[in-house]
Amino acid sequence: MSNSNFTRRGMLKTSAIAGAGFAAPTIFTASSAAAYTNEPTGSSVTLGFNVPQSGPYADEGADELRAYELAVEHLNGGGDGGMMNTFSSKELTGNGILGKKVEYVTGDTQTKSDAARASAKSMIEKDGAVMITGGSSSGVAIAVQGLCQEAGVIFMAGLTHSNDTTGKDKKANGFRHFFNGYMSAAALAPVLEARYGNDRNAYHLTADYTWGWTQEESIAAATEAMGWNTVNKVRTPLASTDFSSYIAPVLNSGADVLVLNHYGGNMVNSLTNAVQFGLREKVINNKNFEIVVPLFSRLMARGAGENVKGILGSTNWHWSLQDEASKAFVKSFGTKYGFPPSQAAHTVYCQTLLYADAAQRAGTFNPCGIAEALEGYEFDGLGNGKTLYRADDHQCFKDVLVVRGKENPTSEFDLLEVVEVTPVDQVMYAPDHPMFAGGALGTCNPGA
Amino acid sequence: MFGLNKKDTTLFIIVAAMTLLAPFILNPFPTDSALAQFNAGYPDLMQRFVIFGILAIGFNILFGLTGYLSFGHAAFLGVGSYSAVWMFKLLSMNIIPAIILSVIIAGLFALVIGYVSLRRSGIYFSILTLAFAQMSFNLAYSVLTPITNGETGLQITLDDPRVLGVSVAENGNPPVTNLFGLEMRETFTLDLGAWAFQFNIGFYVCALIMLAAFYVSVRIFRSPFGLMLRAVKSNQHRMNYTGLSTRPYTLAAFVISGMYAGLAGGLMASMDPLAGAERMQWTASGEIVLMTILGGAGTLLGPVLGAGFIKYFENIFSKINDNILHTWFAIMPDGLEDLLVTIVHPFVGKGWHLTLGLLFMLVVTFLPGGLVEGGQRIAKALSRKKKDEPKTPDASE
Amino acid sequence: MDAILLQILNGLDKGSAYALIALGLTLIFGTLGVVNFAHGALFMVGAFVAVTVQRLFNWSFETVDPTKTDFLGNPAKVKTPYVESWFGPEVGAAMIDWSVPLAILFAIPIMIVVGFVMERGLIKHFYKRPHADQILVTFGLAIVVQEIVKAYYGANPIPTPAPDVFKGSFDFGPLLGLDTSLAYPYWRLVYFGFSAAIIGAVFAFLQFTTFGLVVRAGMADRETVGLLGINIDKKFTIMFGIAAAVAGLAGVMYAPINSPNYHMGMDFLVLSFVVVVVGGMGSLPGAVLAGFMLGILESIASMNVIKELIPGIDQIIIYVVAILILLTRPRGLMGRKGVMED
Numbered sequence A: 001m002s003n004s005n006f007t008r009r010g011m012l013k014t015s016a017i018a019g020a021g022f023a024a025p026t027i028f029t030a031s032s033a034a035a036y037t038n039e040p041t042g043s044s045v046t047l048g049f050n051v052p053q054s055g056p057y058a059d060e061g062a063d064e065l066r067a068y069e070l071a072v073e074h075l076n077g078g079g080d081g082g083m084m085n086t087f088s089s090k091e092l093t094g095n096g097i098l099g100k101k102v103e104y105v106t107g108d109t110q111t112k113s114d115a116a117r118a119s120a121k122s123m124i125e126k127d128g129a130v131m132i133t134g135g136s137s138s139g140v141a142i143a144v145q146g147l148c149q150e151a152g153v154i155f156m157a158g159l160t161h162s163n164d165t166t167g168k169d170k171k172a173n174g175f176r177h178f179f180n181g182y183m184s185a186a187a188l189a190p191v192l193e194a195r196y197g198n199d200r201n202a203y204h205l206t207a208d209y210t211w212g213w214t215q216e217e218s219i220a221a222a223t224e225a226m227g228w229n230t231v232n233k234v235r236t237p238l239a240s241t242d243f244s245s246y247i248a249p250v251l252n253s254g255a256d257v258l259v260l261n262h263y264g265g266n267m268v269n270s271l272t273n274a275v276q277f278g279l280r281e282k283v284i285n286n287k288n289f290e291i292v293v294p295l296f297s298r299l300m301a302r303g304a305g306e307n308v309k310g311i312l313g314s315t316n317w318h319w320s321l322q323d324e325a326s327k328a329f330v331k332s333f334g335t336k337y338g339f340p341p342s343q344a345a346h347t348v349y350c351q352t353l354l355y356a357d358a359a360q361r362a363g364t365f366n367p368c369g370i371a372e373a374l375e376g377y378e379f380d381g382l383g384n385g386k387t388l389y390r391a392d393d394h395q396c397f398k399d400v401l402v403v404r405g406k407e408n409p410t411s412e413f414d415l416l417e418v419v420e421v422t423p424v425d426q427v428m429y430a431p432d433h434p435m436f437a438g439g440a441l442g443t444c445n446p447g448a
Numbered sequence B: 001m002f003g004l005n006k007k008d009t010t011l012f013i014i015v016a017a018m019t020l021l022a023p024f025i026l027n028p029f030p031t032d033s034a035l036a037q038f039n040a041g042y043p044d045l046m047q048r049f050v051i052f053g054i055l056a057i058g059f060n061i062l063f064g065l066t067g068y069l070s071f072g073h074a075a076f077l078g079v080g081s082y083s084a085v086w087m088f089k090l091l092s093m094n095i096i097p098a099i100i101l102s103v104i105i106a107g108l109f110a111l112v113i114g115y116v117s118l119r120r121s122g123i124y125f126s127i128l129t130l131a132f133a134q135m136s137f138n139l140a141y142s143v144l145t146p147i148t149n150g151e152t153g154l155q156i157t158l159d160d161p162r163v164l165g166v167s168v169a170e171n172g173n174p175p176v177t178n179l180f181g182l183e184m185r186e187t188f189t190l191d192l193g194a195w196a197f198q199f200n201i202g203f204y205v206c207a208l209i210m211l212a213a214f215y216v217s218v219r220i221f222r223s224p225f226g227l228m229l230r231a232v233k234s235n236q237h238r239m240n241y242t243g244l245s246t247r248p249y250t251l252a253a254f255v256i257s258g259m260y261a262g263l264a265g266g267l268m269a270s271m272d273p274l275a276g277a278e279r280m281q282w283t284a285s286g287e288i289v290l291m292t293i294l295g296g297a298g299t300l301l302g303p304v305l306g307a308g309f310i311k312y313f314e315n316i317f318s319k320i321n322d323n324i325l326h327t328w329f330a331i332m333p334d335g336l337e338d339l340l341v342t343i344v345h346p347f348v349g350k351g352w353h354l355t356l357g358l359l360f361m362l363v364v365t366f367l368p369g370g371l372v373e374g375g376q377r378i379a380k381a382l383s384r385k386k387k388d389e390p391k392t393p394d395a396s397e
Numbered sequence C: 001m002d003a004i005l006l007q008i009l010n011g012l013d014k015g016s017a018y019a020l021i022a023l024g025l026t027l028i029f030g031t032l033g034v035v036n037f038a039h040g041a042l043f044m045v046g047a048f049v050a051v052t053v054q055r056l057f058n059w060s061f062e063t064v065d066p067t068k069t070d071f072l073g074n075p076a077k078v079k080t081p082y083v084e085s086w087f088g089p090e091v092g093a094a095m096i097d098w099s100v101p102l103a104i105l106f107a108i109p110i111m112i113v114v115g116f117v118m119e120r121g122l123i124k125h126f127y128k129r130p131h132a133d134q135i136l137v138t139f140g141l142a143i144v145v146q147e148i149v150k151a152y153y154g155a156n157p158i159p160t161p162a163p164d165v166f167k168g169s170f171d172f173g174p175l176l177g178l179d180t181s182l183a184y185p186y187w188r189l190v191y192f193g194f195s196a197a198i199i200g201a202v203f204a205f206l207q208f209t210t211f212g213l214v215v216r217a218g219m220a221d222r223e224t225v226g227l228l229g230i231n232i233d234k235k236f237t238i239m240f241g242i243a244a245a246v247a248g249l250a251g252v253m254y255a256p257i258n259s260p261n262y263h264m265g266m267d268f269l270v271l272s273f274v275v276v277v278v279g280g281m282g283s284l285p286g287a288v289l290a291g292f293m294l295g296i297l298e299s300i301a302s303m304n305v306i307k308e309l310i311p312g313i314d315q316i317i318i319y320v321v322a323i324l325i326l327l328t329r330p331r332g333l334m335g336r337k338g339v340m341e342d
Helices: A058-075 A113-125 A138-151 A181-196 A210-225 A244-253 A264-276 A298-308 A324-337 A343-362 A367-374 B006-020 B034-038 B043-066 B074-090 B095-117 B122-141 B201-222 B224-234 B236-241 B247-271 B282-295 B302-319 B322-331 B334-347 B349-366 B371-385 C002-032 C039-057 C082-097 C099-121 C131-153 C186-208 C210-220 C222-227 C232-254 C264-279 C284-301 C304-309 C313-328
Strands: A026-028 A044-051 A101-108 A131-134 A154-157 A174-176 A201-207 A229-236 A257-261 A290-295 A312-315 A377-379 A387-389 A400-405 A416-422 B187-192 B195-200 C060-069 C075-081 C169-171 C183-185
Touching (some): A044 A058, A044 A113, A058 A131, A058 A324, A058 B349, A101 A113, A101 B302, A101 B349, A113 A131, A113 A138, A113 B043, A113 B302, A131 A138, A138 A154, A138 A210, A181 A290, A181 A312, A181 A416, A201 A210, A201 A244, A210 A229, A210 A290, A229 A244, A229 C304, A244 A264, A244 C284, A257 A264, A298 A400, A298 A416, A343 A367, B006 B201, B034 B302, B043 B195, B043 B247, B043 B282, B043 B302, B074 B095, B074 B247, B074 B282, B095 B122, B095 B247, B122 B282, B195 B201, B201 B224, B224 B236, B282 B302, B282 B349, B282 B371, B282 C131, B302 B349, B334 B349, B349 C131, C002 C039, C002 C183, C002 C186, C039 C232, C060 C082, C082 C099, C099 C232, C131 C264, C183 C186, C186 C232, C186 C284, C210 C222, C210 C232, C264 C284, C264 C313, C304 C313
Parallel strands (some): A131 A154, A154 A174, A201 A257
Antiparallel strands (some): A312 A400, A377 A387, B187 B195, C060 C075, C169 C183
16 A cells, blocks of 8 residues: 555644745655654644534543543643553653653544544544544444544544444454443353342343344343343334333233343333333242343433332443542542543543553554554553453453442432452453454554 | 536536635645634545535435425435445445446435325425335344444445455455545645645545536536426426326436435445445435525525535534634633633534534525525625626526 | 233323324414424423423532542532422422422423414514425524533433332233233323323314414415404414423423433424324324324334334334325325425
């Protein structure tokens, strides 16, 4: 690829063109000047924070943005340093990345693949961003990851839980810190067995799109493996706002557990509807009827109010964790914004630090250098305990939290309690696991 | 010239000049200045301007001429995109077969949907088209996932067959879209003083196609066929009483307009090989309607302006964050700076929708003919100043 | 059998929401000839009246409780709602519990005022403009209203529970002599009854009052009524207020069913247009009939048996039915000739 694609505005600063005018126009492609896409040559480096600012996930996007701003502040030496102090790698010293001040641009993904890609492209083509990060849905993450691969920049995924992001749609330039559907299922299954026994009949309601399917496949496989019977798997249209017609038949189906493979607004509504129908008060097959929400988001769970009480689920991180790193992050975030961070905020903060640290260790912003630094990297002190960035699929492996809706919340943020920290070994899987098969990382693309 | 009358020729030349010089026109501010935020002259957005321009021009052939308000036009855009990406996956990364297929498939879709929907008129027609588009969207998102890849959207991958091309490029990545070897993403940068102008191959391919599409649309507007369509708009009953069946004419307009949308979809995929289901959602269809009305329905240039207007806000205003606001107002005293940031804050960044909504209301209230009327008023005011020179070419109709 | 009964019951409930929204939309369509894309926003505003009333009742003063700590380890602030300190803890708690039904009292005047302001301030200027312009301006308005709500309340859904009395579900099984249960939530039954009452009230108002007579005459032939010297414009303003109130009430009562968020109006908008058009332009009974019909069909299509037979049918049933009806009945179920056909 001798010709290149993306140019960079920062180039100007160095392209020594004093006099304007058509007399001496310099026309060149990026390849002749830069070693990789958007190589920062000035005193600063630009990161692109691409988050949903409109649409149903706007609040999660806003929380991600807060965390990004906090991370940038810490990287540039401001604030109290947050998790930079607890991070096992001590390369970051608060003078930016590789001595360059960190600057950022923001954009709105609207939780639509097209808009997200347009926004990411403008960051790369117009603002000279050298890394793109963020997002709150798997569709968007996979679309932007594909774009970053083509453009030759690093993509640090935000909140994306589908197996596909690091499964069949994995890319060499893309990295995911967040956990996935398989891990949720693997972490939840033993807890479900311990609490609800191994003789249960599960009824699945699943959002009818790729994330929902991978989640359903994962949790059904994990629960069936411990002896549960799957009564039915029902797909619900993503655009549904009222799930009553899907919930109503559950009672007479003989099932005694309802698994809601829904996220965000879907989850809030389906859970609310299920509670309205009185499912939780029912006793079926001499067992209390139970509801399980495999992926919990505290921000969204607020929308379901009282209904989350006692419901089991999993989450990537929760602010009530008592390790030093989590405490440092909550303190830093809480002092700045007045409320605790969400799991989305946590994962993107980690991603930013991990990227910065990788660049620092690699000594370059070249995507290939950074990928090499991240692959197989083991670290600690970012709130999830010991973590591995696996080289085979660019997925982080760490402990998974099993949580439950809290019965007596002490504040509006105190919605979930951690019931178990499932150790990383239990959620580990082979890179060629059937649920993740197909697709290939390819090779890292530095662009130029 | 080219069979256009003098007025249309002037209009066409202006449009051609503006399109081809877009990299300069859209980049009025020096790259490092605070106002560079408002520059829109980067490849992706310029491509989007012309592609949505094509879409709006096509929509206008149906709506502007016949008055039939289709609320499902995004379906053709989506179908076009999917066809193009499938061509990239199966055949080769050359954009020509992809675009041809997307136009054909969209045309076929339009023929079927149009044949059914045009049995009704007015709002009944609108709802029929909406229903078809929503069905396409919902199915593409779920049941048709094997063809559409659902939520994730159809992308090219390393293991696609690509019988006439290569599955994997030399650098180990999927190959890129091209026109007989000319890569769509290739960009040349011209540095002139403090300005950097980007010339992107893909943009110029789209721009030339848009000019051709615009030309065809002018010819249609001026043809006897166009006249017939206008007659449908003014009074279809009377047309029917004269013993003339209008259906073939309206159906032809619907199919042409659907093919324009397919062309836009194909180009969109050619610039960025991804096809997602959201492209077919009713909001996307609504956006096309809004573009056309906002710019000025029934005018030649209006829809293109409307498309540019909406895309500009979506891509430029959404990126302005508090940080940028602070740099803008940095010269003010601190208190005033914060005050100004607080005032502007709700209208930019995550509030770009609010600004867009307000502008919709303002434009339609004060400029009943859309943005084109605004342009005409300015032009009139200017020409009056130039001491009653003959009227500037009327862009409308 | 019981499964079908359950889905019909559920369809009636779903349908009552559709019918209520479509009713307001048709009132504006039919009387004023305005395509109101902001109607969904009115529904959303209604739901947020409920949210606001709940917030107001929960409006609290803070006292520092030294025995507790907040998430940062500082002494926690304990909130006590003002209503509890003013009216005593029991009455206060009851008010908070009943905030959604109480919100109806607030919603009626608020929504009527909103409707008046909208009509006088904006819509009035668009009566003689093409439908396309009406779409653009009302769509713009809907976006603006949404964004304002989003700016204050955020994008996430806000829980707005019904009073405790209505928690749980009623079992029709024993009542109908079935041996299986046929449970349906109380609040949804309340919603159904409420909708039926509102629909009945609107029809009675149009049927039995002089005002209604004039409006119906105006719907049929606006010009002639104007020629008779009746100030039809003023009547239409009031009509707009009523339509807004109907949409708003539908929203208030809907809040406990699904937690309101700022774009819930848009979710209902397309659907309610389909309902109105399937019912037939300008026909109030048509809108109500279509609302219930589509609600029931949607419920039945989501049954597993049917989904297995035709995959994805529940995703598209509404649109399939709409197409079939519009192709067999040119003006929907009960549409009048010449209304919005150009």
